[in-house]
Amino acid sequence: MKIAAWNVNSIKARLEPALAWLKQAQPDVVALQEIKCVDENFPAEPFEALGYNCAVHGQKTYNGVAILSKFPLEDVTPRLPGGETDDHSRYLEAVVTGKKGALRVGCLYAPNGNPVGTEKFTYKLGWLERLYTHASELLRNEEPVALLGDYNIIPQDRDCYDPKAWTKDALFQPQSRSALRKLEYLGYSDAFRMHNRAGGHYTFWDYQAGSWRRNAGIRIDHILLSPQAADRLGACDIDKHVRGEGEKPSDHVPIWAQIDI
């Protein structure tokens, strides 16, 4: 099955580009971030018309995540454990079953965390700790798991156009990068890096300062795979062309992986 993650920066504003990309890319499962709408306002009908089931964990104005799937969505669970006071909609989990078995999908939108030194950065690190704990629990089952979405973490210098420009940014802090590495030490693999070690591959370009024109991007949207899913990884790539299409593209583009499940 082909799985993908895409921060659409408002599903309402991105409905037409999203439908166009789905028709062209034909993913089986899509993890959407920053849908920026409540559950009842999610435009499910046009996605259902393309054969997708929809699971939505929405929020007014900010955040919000959803999973589209051509397979039935089972065991649908919103929110990371351990966040009783956390009212942000940033995580949605479900199980999809393909021809060869089941894949547990965790759709995530990690906090931005800027500015560093504020409660926002503390919240980011705390959220990533909760993700770590949950990711660790999921490994106990020794089953295929994909944790995919907008991590808001630049893993290495090679994952941004100009490292010096990001040194004070929450996405680039040692603590943020450490949180991503910890997931990898735990046993998860960065699907993109399994096939491509080169720098200069990005998933986000700021709307400002001609970032897209200069290719001044960063790689912050990731697909992390449990060993049982990584063993079944086929192709993995970034649909960069989407950033240059249409009149109003998202500032993120989809990343996808083919999993033999």
Place this chain on the structure above:
DNA sequence: ATGCCGACAGGATGTCGA
């Protein structure tokens, strides 16, 4: 050092994003 751009809520302009 900051804005640049864009979405949102609401009905002007501030918040948030990364």
